[in-house]
Amino acid sequence: xxxxxxxxxxxxxxxxxxxxxxxxxxxxxxxxxxxxxxxxxxxxxxxxxxxxxxxxxxxxxxxxxxxxxxxxxxxxxx
Numbered sequence: 001x002x003x004x005x006x007x008x009x010x011x012x013x014x015x016x017x018x019x020x021x022x023x024x025x026x027x028x029x030x031x032x033x034x035x036x037x038x039x040x041x042x043x044x045x046x047x048x049x050x051x052x053x054x055x056x057x058x059x060x061x062x063x064x065x066x067x068x069x070x071x072x073x074x075x076x077x078x
Contacts, residue, residue, distance in 0.1 A: 008052065009041040015056050025063070 016037070028036065044055050 005041060005045055008044050009037055011052060012037050012040050012044075012056060019060055023064075 013033075016033075040055075040059055044050055044052065047055065
């Protein structure tokens, strides 16, 4: 893993933690949380000159429209 990948993953995890305290979301277990952050990071790394905050806001808007239920029902990541 390169430095940009690790920095992005840590930032998404921190931002999610902040957002989670400000919203009444249901609990996501650690394994699914890790998979979600990995998925977001993989997707973000492939965006050329992406703005991390705009990307995060987009992902959070998905969560607010049912993405959380999608994540909860996903099998564990490989």
